[in-house]
Amino acid sequence: MFRRNQPSSLRPVIVYLWLGFLVNVAIDTIMAINGFLHNFNLSNNPLYNIHSVVRFACFSFYFTHLQKNSFRTFKKFLALLGLAFLMVNFIFFENFFNPDSFSGNLLTAEAYLLLIYCMLYYLAELNDGENLFNGPHFWVVTGLAIYLVTNFFVFLFYTPMLSVDVKLAVNIWNVHNIVFIIFCIFIAKAFYVPVRYQYSV
Numbered sequence: 001m002f003r004r005n006q007p008s009s010l011r012p013v014i015v016y017l018w019l020g021f022l023v024n025v026a027i028d029t030i031m032a033i034n035g036f037l038h039n040f041n042l043s044n045n046p047l048y049n050i051h052s053v054v055r056f057a058c059f060s061f062y063f064t065h066l067q068k069n070s071f072r073t074f075k076k077f078l079a080l081l082g083l084a085f086l087m088v089n090f091i092f093f094e095n096f097f098n099p100d101s102f103s104g105n106l107l108t109a110e111a112y113l114l115l116i117y118c119m120l121y122y123l124a125e126l127n128d129g130e131n132l133f134n135g136p137h138f139w140v141v142t143g144l145a146i147y148l149v150t151n152f153f154v155f156l157f158y159t160p161m162l163s164v165d166v167k168l169a170v171n172i173w174n175v176h177n178i179v180f181i182i183f184c185i186f187i188a189k190a191f192y193v194p195v196r197y198q199y200s201v
Contacts, residue, residue, distance in 0.1 A: 006136075006191060009066055013140055013187060016058035023051045043099035049106055056082050056110045059144065063117040066137060070124035078113050085109050101162060107155035111148045118145040136190035143186025150179045 030044040060079040090096045121141045161169040
């Protein structure tokens with residue numbers, strides 16, 4: 001909001017921040033209303049699915065237009081693979097608007113594909129021989145990679161865990177919340193990289 005002169009390559013990240021903020025406000029608002037009005041039982045689980053789709057869409061666009069000469073065709077293939085998984089999973093296997101739980105399949109697939117994007121970024125940077133730690137994109141990608149690596153198994157086992165031990169599942173989700181804050185801090189750091197390093201890729 002206040003650092004307006006950002007590299008154009010960060011625009012998908014900025015779009016994600018605004019959309020993710022709105023989705024999370026809706027998630028927390030529903031949770032607060034449910035806690036205040038005990039007869040009001042609206043589920044916020046579909047919003048987690050929406051957040052996952054928004055995150056994958058924004059970051060797949062971000063990575064596809066970042067380092068345009070590196071793995072561009074493969075990056076487009078990953079985006080199409082994510083879209084194909086989304087359609088097949090929710091047409092044949094799951095209900096996108098399931099009120100009882102968000103889709104562990106969706107979040108796990110998103111984490112897996114975005115991790116591949118992150119690895120491609122690091123590989124291209126190492127091949128270029130540039131200083132990996134200077135640019136704003138390093139902070140964005142590293143924050144995202146930390147978030148995905150930490151939460152991959154949380155996403156994978158969260159839904160089965162709910163049927164075994166709800167209290168444990170809730171406690172495990174706190175790990176996700178803490179790492180999400182770390183992810184946001186890394187993105188914030190990217191916006192305050194010195195001007196000489198704010199290259200547009």
